Structures are given as C-alpha cells and as structure tokens.
Amino acid sequence: MKNYRTYLGIDVAKLTLDYCLVTDDQQLEREQILNTQKSINSFLKNLKKAGHELDQILFVFENTGIYSSLLSLVLSENELDYSQVPALEIKRSLGITRGKSDKVDAKEIAYYAKRNTDKITLSVLPELNLQQLKIIFSEREKTIAAIKVFERTMENEMFLSKEVFGTVKAINRQTVKYLKKQLAMLDDKIKKLIREDEVLYKQQQLLKSIPGIGEITSVYLLMVTKGFTAFTNGRKFACYSGVAPFEHSSGTSIKGKTRVSHLADKKMKSLLHMVSLTAIKYDPELKEYYARKKAEGKHTMLVLNNIKCKIVYRIFAVIQRESNFINLHKFAA
Template sequence: MEHRRIVGIDVSKDRLDVHVLPSQEAFAVSRDATGLVELCRRLGDTVDLVAVEATGGYETLVAATLSDHGMPVVIVNPAQVRAFAQALGQRAKTDPIDASVIARFAEATRPQIRLLPDGAARLLSDLMARRRQIVEMIASERQRLYRTEPPRVRKSIERLLKALERELGTIDHDIDGAVRGSPLWRETEDLLASVPGIGSIIARTLLAELPELGRLDHKKIAALAGLAPYTRQSGLWKGKARIGGGRAVVRTALFIGAQVAKRWNPPLKTFYERLIAAGKTKMVATIAVARKLLVILNAILRDRTPWQNA
C-alpha cells in the first residue's frame, strides 16, 4: 500500500519546485498550464496535504488548480516557514531547499486546510481587491489636489480623478452584477446587511474574503479575522492582550463596521458605552465591538435568520 504523502511547493514567477515526503522525491515544473497538468499527473490522488507558500499572488492559480483536482491544499505564511527553517538551522536558500522546508513545515504543523473558493468566488475577491486599489488611488490623488497650486498640474489631477471615478463605477457595477446575479450570494448579502453597521461594501468583502463565515464556531471565526486576543506572558510578567494575524482586509472591514455600529446599532452601542464606563480605551472598546459584530454575523449566517433588534 502506498504511503500518503505531504507535498511542499515553492512558487516563483516561472517555475514550481516540488518536494514530496516521505519519499524525498523532488522535481520542478513550469508555472503555466502545461506545468500544472504535469504537476497534477505526477502527484496523483494519494496526497495527504499540499502546502504552497504565499508568494505575492503567484500561488493563487497553483492552489486553485490543485484544489479543483481534489487535492487538500493549504497556503502557508512565508514568515512562519522562514522561522521554521531558522529553528532547523537551515541557512542555505535555494528554490529546491525551500520546497523541502515547506514540506517539512507542513508535516510538523499540519496547518488547517481552508476550502479554496471556486472560480466565481475568486472573481469576486479579485474585483473587491481592485476596488480597494482604485479607492486608495482616488484618496491619494485628492490629497495631491489639496496640496497642489499650479493650475496645469491641478487639471491633470482632476482628469485622472474623473477617470478613476468612472472606473470605480464600472467595478461597482461588475461586483453588483456578480453578487445580485447569484441567488445564494444575494440572500447572504441581504442577511449580512440586515445588521446595523454593515453596508453592501462590508458585506461583499466578507463574502469574498471570509467564506467560512457561518460555518465555524465564534472562536475560530474570530481567529481567522485576526480579532481573537492573544495573551503575552512569561513567568511573573504578564503583558496586555493583543490582536493580530488573520485576514487584514476582513479585520479592517469589521473595524469600519464597528465604528458605525457603536453609534447606530442599539445593543452594540450599549455594549460599547458599558466598556467605556468600565475604563476601557476607545480603541479597545471598538475592537471588542468589532469582535462581537463578527460573532453576530457568524450566527446570522449559521441560522440563516436576519438581524432582530432585541
């Protein structure tokens, strides 16, 4: 009987270096359609886990292709892999060595497998990412306009702003068509947006970037969003709890939602005011509101029941 295998893949712009445990098989394929077909053929159907290191987006197509072929895929954090390599005393760095370290990291830590989105969900995620980029460019150009005096330069900035605003309208139209064109996404967006503090942009960010919402318990979903506090303690010293990690885009969206909810969502407003009265800082109280808001949204999608103002 063939052993189940763990695979580490180091991704670069044009090439995939692969290392397989426990056989120590190592090979490389091109990062294109031909190479991905060859990769799936060589790995076959006896793979226990495939770990792909996040590499600036180059890993997305690789992970999606392997997942579509039924392989259990996880995208691993490169900082954690580097720390693991240092702990092993691994100083040499080449692509084949990196693939070996990734495989050993996956074997040692057994990271949780996250279901990868299908093609429609990936498109929505890409559209939402593009929207964020355009919004950031508009904000930057508006700041330049505010600081600029020469009329010819101001006109250049104004022309670019108009073009960016037109493109933002086009992207919003595409996103709206994708979400409202899907009965499931439309229902899910309506459920999320039923909560005071959650508008369509936040709802669609959660649709695209947190597909696990409604499927996990409140502790796990808070950890995925980077809103689960972790303690810092050594001996008699105990530091303040912090939040971090998780999906920064989701955390930012929920923080914005919390800013609205603490003013206009009655139960969360009461919760926020109680924390302030207890001596918590505004930042700590707002983060707590964001975490509670996430728990509420998770329960709403779990039960498929819209918000009810208790």
C-alpha cells in the same frame, strides 16, 4: 486526514515551481518546473508514469496569492489533495535556520507536510463567482488608491501660480473623473455578481441587517469567509480578524495584559473598527454598552475591541440562523 504515502512540497515563484518529493522511506526527489498550466499538467503525468499514485500524494505549498492560483486550479481540476499554508507558519515551524534557497524551501515544506499531516487542513478552490469577486474587489482598492493620489494634486493649487498649475489642472480633473467612473463600474459589477448568486445575495442581506455593516464590509466578509465556508464559528474568525483577546502570562511572576495578536487580516480589522464606530452611534444596545464601560474607566480601544467581538458573533449568528438581526434591546423592560 487520511494517511499519505508521499509528501510533495512546492516553493512557488512567479515563473518557476521548485518541488521536493518525500516518501515514507525518506527518499528525496528534487526538481524545478515552469509555473504554467501545461508544465504542471505534464508534471502530474510524469509522477503517474513514475509509479506514484496521485491520490496518495499530499501537495503542500505556501499561499503566495496570484502566483499560486494556477497551481491550485490544476490540482483542483484533477481532484488532488493539496493545502496552501501561510508562509509564516512554515517559517516558524523550522526553528533556527541559516541561508535560504528555493530548493531548500521546497524540501522544508515537504518535511513540514510529513510532520504535520494531522494538523494540515486541505484547501478547496473557491467558487468561480468568489474568485471573480476577489479580483474585482482588488481592482476597486487600487482604483480608490489612485483617486486619492490624483486628488492630492489639487492641494498644490493654492501654492502655485495659475500659469504653473494650469498646465495640469484640466488633465488632473479628467483623470479623477475617469477613475471615479471606473470605480462606479466596478461597484456595479460587484453588485451584479452577488445578485446572480442566490446564496451570496441572501448572506449579504443578512449581514446588512446588522447595524453598522454596509455594502463594502458585507462584500469583504463574503470574500474572506468564502461564503462562510472557511470558518466554522465566530471565535475562529475573531482570531483571523485580530480582535480576539489572548492571555499573556507565565508562572507566578509574568502577568501580562490580555491583548489581541498582530497576526491578522488588517483590512478586515480596519473594517470591523469602522463598523464598531458606526454601531455605537446607531445601535442602542452597543451605545449603552460603550457608555457603561467608559463610565467604569475602561480604555476606549478595549471597549471598541469588545464591541468588534460582539459584532463578529452577531455576524455568525445571523448566518447560522438564516434570519435577520433583531435588536432585542428595544423590547427590554
């Protein structure tokens, strides 16, 4: 990480961006701009006019999903250094605080950036196809949720008379049919996007060679790893997914159980759990491992979590080797 002269903390809201600019000599500049592309570009021009060298500014802001995406886009287009930091990381770095406001938050983010320059990792905007993949997958999740909601209406049929339930039965069926058609279209769009990208398509085929990993899990893996550029090894991804065990002890009196952290991508953790359940049915090696550990008296969830970790390391192994998974267990004597 290079040495910056200026640190700019930004508190992102739906309509506005509160910013605080901190220089090496502790000078502060606080203001608010609109969260629009025109306003952000104008803001960058004003910084340049004020004598600030844009390539010497570190822009830091919380990762607020869709609300911070426009800011990321503009900064990337201008080839400026920026970092999207998890809100919880910034909050915990502040210690005990009282009260809250957007201006104060922007100031704290700026000082966080200045204190932790050596720890901050610069963010990079994902490729266009990965951005498209992410928003389509999000629509798919919402469509599945909607289908489940409307399908629950059919559960009322056995408790209501035909005259009462008949008023919504046909409409409900048409709605579910339409949503399922939309779901199929979204799935086709996802497949098309991946097929059009040679690297993503190859990575997906490698992932699907691992027992238990199917279409949806492979797509989500490509998204969260940004085509396996966001994580350098399996251990870091296991931490992100909430399956890496951590020791809990202090001195000689506190000896807590080694356990996983609740700070994780819950969707990824859930998918890995489903993969592990499938793997112990159809993968001879993991099936034998599961049976052996259960026979030793190990807790079911502990064994399954170990299997999740094994699967994560398999994932990174096939990607780094660029070759399909080969189950060597069948070659064992």
